[in-house]
Amino acid sequence: MPGIDKLPIEETLEDSPQTRSLLGVFEEDATAISNYMNQLYQAMHRIYDAQNELSAATHLTSKLLKEYEKQRFPLGGDDEVMSSTLQQFSKVIDELSSCHAVLSTQLADAMMFPITQFKERDLKEILTLKEVFQIASNDHDAAINRYSRLSKKRENDKVKYEVTEDVYTSRKKQHQTMMHYFCALNTLQYKKKIALLEPLLGYMQAQISFFKMGSENLNDQLEEFLTNIGTSVQNVRREMDSDVETMQQTIEDLEVASDPLYVPDPDPTKFPVNRNLTRKAGYLNARNKTGLVSSTWDRQFYFTQGGNLMSQARGDVAGGLAMDIDNCSVMAVDCEDRRYCFQITSFDGKKSSILQAESKKDHEEWICTINNISKQIYLSENPEEIAARVNQSALEAVTPSPSFQQRHESLRPAGQSWPLTARTSSSGSIGSESTNLAALSLDSLVAPDTPIQFDIISPVCEDQPGQAKASGQGGRRTNPFGESGGGTKSETEDSILHQLFIVRFLGSMEVKSDDNPDVVYETMRQILAARAIHNIFRMTESHLLVSCDCLKLIDPQTQVTRLMFPLPSVVLYATHQENKRLFGFVLRTSGGRSESNLSSVCYIFESNNEGEKICDSVGLAKQIALHAELDRRASEKQKEIERVKEKQQKELSKQKQIEKDLEEQSRLIAASSRPNQASSEGQFVVLSSSQSEESDLGEEGKKRESEA
Numbered sequence: 001m002p003g004i005d006k007l008p009i010e011e012t013l014e015d016s017p018q019t020r021s022l023l024g025v026f027e028e029d030a031t032a033i034s035n036y037m038n039q040l041y042q043a044m045h046r047i048y049d050a051q052n053e054l055s056a057a058t059h060l061t062s063k064l065l066k067e068y069e070k071q072r073f074p075l076g077g078d079d080e081v082m083s084s085t086l087q088q089f090s091k092v093i094d095e096l097s098s099c100h101a102v103l104s105t106q107l108a109d110a111m112m113f114p115i116t117q118f119k120e121r122d123l124k125e126i127l128t129l130k131e132v133f134q135i136a137s138n139d140h141d142a143a144i145n146r147y148s149r150l151s152k153k154r155e156n157d158k159v160k161y162e163v164t165e166d167v168y169t170s171r172k173k174q175h176q177t178m179m180h181y182f183c184a185l186n187t188l189q190y191k192k193k194i195a196l197l198e199p200l201l202g203y204m205q206a207q208i209s210f211f212k213m214g215s216e217n218l219n220d221q222l223e224e225f226l227t228n229i230g231t232s233v234q235n236v237r238r239e240m241d242s243d244v245e246t247m248q249q250t251i252e253d254l255e256v257a258s259d260p261l262y263v264p265d266p267d268p269t270k271f272p273v274n275r276n277l278t279r280k281a282g283y284l285n286a287r288n289k290t291g292l293v294s295s296t297w298d299r300q301f302y303f304t305q306g307g308n309l310m311s312q313a314r315g316d317v318a319g320g321l322a323m324d325i326d327n328c329s330v331m332a333v334d335c336e337d338r339r340y341c342f343q344i345t346s347f348d349g350k351k352s353s354i355l356q357a358e359s360k361k362d363h364e365e366w367i368c369t370i371n372n373i374s375k376q377i378y379l380s381e382n383p384e385e386i387a388a389r390v391n392q393s394a395l396e397a398v399t400p401s402p403s404f405q406q407r408h409e410s411l412r413p414a415g416q417s418w419p420l421t422a423r424t425s426s427s428g429s430i431g432s433e434s435t436n437l438a439a440l441s442l443d444s445l446v447a448p449d450t451p452i453q454f455d456i457i458s459p460v461c462e463d464q465p466g467q468a469k470a471s472g473q474g475g476r477r478t479n480p481f482g483e484s485g486g487g488t489k490s491e492t493e494d495s496i497l498h499q500l501f502i503v504r505f506l507g508s509m510e511v512k513s514d515d516n517p518d519v520v521y522e523t524m525r526q527i528l529a530a531r532a533i534h535n536i537f538r539m540t541e542s543h544l545l546v547s548c549d550c551l552k553l554i555d556p557q558t559q560v561t562r563l564m565f566p567l568p569s570v571v572l573y574a575t576h577q578e579n580k581r582l583f584g585f586v587l588r589t590s591g592g593r594s595e596s597n598l599s600s601v602c603y604i605f606e607s608n609n610e611g612e613k614i615c616d617s618v619g620l621a622k623q624i625a626l627h628a629e630l631d632r633r634a635s636e637k638q639k640e641i642e643r644v645k646e647k648q649q650k651e652l653s654k655q656k657q658i659e660k661d662l663e664e665q666s667r668l669i670a671a672s673s674r675p676n677q678a679s680s681e682g683q684f685v686v687l688s689s690s691q692s693e694e695s696d697l698g699e700e701g702k703k704r705e706s707e708a
Contacts, residue, residue, distance in 0.1 A: 004189045007182040013175050026185040027130065033192050034123045041115050044199055048107050055100035062097055065090035088225060095217050103210040110202020118195035126188060129181045136177040140170040265359040273361055275368040275391050278383040279304050284366070285356040286311070287335065297338075297356065307373055309344070323353055327581075327609060329504050330370040331539035332363070342367050345541060347608050349502035352541075367537045391532070450509045452530050456540050456553065456562050497624055499546045499617045503605040504539035505553075506531070511586060514600040517574040520584040523602040524576060539606065546617040548625045551585075567625055571600070573618050575611035583611035585618065 007026055011019045069083040143166045150160055260266055281303035289295045301312045303319065307326035312319030327347035335341040338356050340363040345352040357363040372378070372387045380386050507527040513519045531537070542562060545552040551565040565587055573585035584604040607614060 004186075006186045006189070009179050009182050009186075012178040012182060015174070015178070023182075023185075030123075030126050030185060030188055033188065034126075037115065037119055037123065037192070037195060040196070040199075041119050044111055044115060044203070047203070048104070048112050051100065051104045051107055055097060055104050058093055058097035058100050062090045062094040065093065085229065092217070092222060096214070099210055099213045099217065102213065103206055106206035106209060107203065110206055111199040114198035114202065115195055118191060122188065122191050122195070126184055129177070129184050133174075133177045133181045136170065136174040140167075140174040143167045143170040266361060268361055271361055273364045273368070275365070276372070276384050276387040277365060277369040278372050278378040278387055280366060280369040282362060282366075283358065285338075287354040287356070302355070304369065304373060306378060307376065309370070323351060325370055325373050326376060328370065328374050329539060329541070329606065329608075330367050330374070330537065331504065331541070332367065332537050342537075343541075344370060345502075345504075349541075349608055364535065364537070371537070450511075452507050452509045452527055454507045454527075454531070454536055455538070456505050456542070497546065497548050497617070497621050501544045501546070501607060501610055501614050501617075502541065502556075503544045503553075503607050503614075504541050506539060506582075506604040506606055508601055508603045511600050511602045514571050514586045514588055517572065519586065520572065520574040520602060520604075521576065523584060524582055524604050527604050544605070544614065546614065546621050548621050548628060551618070565603075567618075567621055570618065570622075573615050575615050580611045581606050581609055583607060583614055 005026075007022060008019065065086045068086045143163070147163045147167045150163060260270065281301070283299055284302045285297045285299050287295050287297055301314070301319070302322065303310050303312070304325070305319075307324060309322045309325050310319035311322040323344055323346060325344060325346075329345045331343055333341050333343045333354060335354055335356070340357040340360060341354055342357070342363065343352055343354050355366070357366055368391075372383070372390075375390070377383050377387050377390070506524075507530070509523060509527065511519050511523060541556060542553040543556050545554055548567065550567050551570065553562040553564075554560070555562055565585075569587050569589065570585050571588045574583065576582035582604065584602055586600050586602045588598055588600050590598060605614075
């Protein structure tokens with residue numbers, strides 16, 4: 001091949017410096033070729049590795065597309081169109097994966113094999129021959145040096161023969177090695193061109209074969225399929241862009257509208273309270289007791305579902321039952337240093353929860369909603385409409401009506417008749433029977449301008465006339481079941497009746513009449529209307545202890561007696577006709593706003609559907625107290641008779657003792673008047689018992705003086 005430089009093999013035996021210099025040039029060229037081919041080998045090996053990875057990745061992609069129809073996505077339904085489309089793609093990509101696998105095999109055979117052979121065989125052969133030639137050259141130089149040092153004067157044929165033979169062998173070895181080395185270097189000039197062109201040729205042929213297979217697989221039918229898919233993708237993109245634009249506009253509108261709501265406690269004048277809700281949801285802080293006095297607050301999401309209050313922690317799939325709020329009671333409470341707290345108590349009073357709202361608006365709406373649900377308004381067809389009607393009726397109830405009976409007549413549905421007979425309720429009174437309320441005016445029942453007390457004032461803070469003073473206990477703990485807690489005896493320990501009820505105080509006000517149950521109904525109307533008008537939802541929960549001596553309101557937590565009502569002062573008690581949870585009683589006390597010395601105060605309570613039971617218990621207590629009073633008077637009379645008899649018996653026995661003493665004294669006097677009475681003659685003086693005692697005392701005194 002023209003243009004190829006060669007080493008002269010004929011001059012290898014001469015081994016001239018010019019030959020050695022030319023050999024150095026060829027060796028540098030071989031080193032450069034070796035470095036370059038190593039880099040080219042690494043590059044082509046990357047192509048081969050990439051092709052193998054592409055083939056494996058394409059095959060994995062096809063496999064995953066086939067398994068798409070087996071996947072179950074939480075938000076993806078059974079999309080048959082998408083599944084069939086991906087199945088078609090899977091088939092095409094699987095064919096492409098086969099083509100890539102064929103290409104990978106061709107690259108291994110036509111590209112990687114030639115360059116690997118050149119790198120591993122030819123270049124290593126040059127390197128090996130170079131090392132062998134260097135050793136042979138060094139051996140030849142050493143042999144020549146020994147031959148040159150042979151002595152001229154003392155010739156030794158044996159040594160000369162050995163040195164000559166050594167020169168012959170080393171020169172022959174150098175010559176043969178040098179000729180093979182020159183031949184390999186000359187051949188390298190051809191092999192480097194082959195090593196460069198064969199891998200490239202194999203690479204291009206493999207690619208051409210791959211593209212031919214691709215053109216056969218990618219036919220016109222596949223192009224039409226890809227065109228349809230491209231159109232679908234564009235439609236989805238346009239729909240996505242339109243939806244994104246709509247969402248962006250919605251976000252902007254919500255940001256503007258929600259700006260006032262970012263304040264945790266918004267202005268109630270701008271955001272009025274909706275009192276007609278029967279469903280509500282939102283975050284509340286729930287108090288959990290961790291000890292006797294310590295507690296923690298957990299923020300959870302609460303929502304109403306029918307007559308249940310549900311709670312759901314963040315991240316939970318569904319909520320759990322927190323409390324049954326049918327017939328429950330709810331009231332605002334003061335809890336430590338937290339605001340907007342309210343307490344929910346179940347209908348049986350066994351379970352209660354204290355929750356905290358974020359704002360005043362949420363606080364009132366939660367209380368109103370739970371109150372509406374407690375009245376089971378949610379069971380009607382239009383719960384919000386009925387709730388609005390009930391709240392409107394409560395607002396209108398504050399306007400004084402001609403009579404309590406007429407107000408209820410106006411709220412009854414049309415076409416429904418009610419007999420105008422006397423009410424049948426669990427009520428009792430000391431005095432005349434109940435008369436028709438229509439004949440009574442408002443002023444005849446309730447004193448004009450009477451203030452309403454909505455909360456219980458503890459005896460520790462303020463004395464109630466005729467109540468706290470009558471109790472005489474202040475803040476002392478009282479066992480509601482009458483058991484003695486110490487050395488002192490409880491007032492109700494000997495009482496036959498002990499019944500405990502859970503009640504919530506609604507309010508009290510002074511009344512003018514205490515001999516008619518209708519005064520209790522009218523007081524209920526005014527107190528409930530006033531609570532609705534003034535948005536007062538807080539109710540103090542207490543335990544009402546009914547005994548034969550008194551009625552006690554006891555704090556459920558501290559067992560401290562808040563108020564005590566002497567049973568004789570309770571002159572009237574009644575429960576509401578329609579709402580059996582409401583009951584009240586009238587207490588006759590001394591003093592008050594009236595001019596007379598006695599005044600009457602009506603107390604209204606809410607219970608857990610036990611109004612009639614409480615009134616029956618009070619009536620039973622009064623009957624037991626009446627019988628106990630009659631028995632007490634009879635026993636006192638009998639005791640008085642026994643005391644008189646005992647007194648007479650004592651007087652008689654005393655008189656007999658005096659007569660006996662006088663008789664003894666007269667006998668002693670007679671005996672002392674006899675002459676010549678001496679103790680030495682064996683005669684003794686008989687003394688009375690009193691005189692003998694005095695003599696004994698005298699002897700003891702003399703003994704003490706002598707001892708001193």
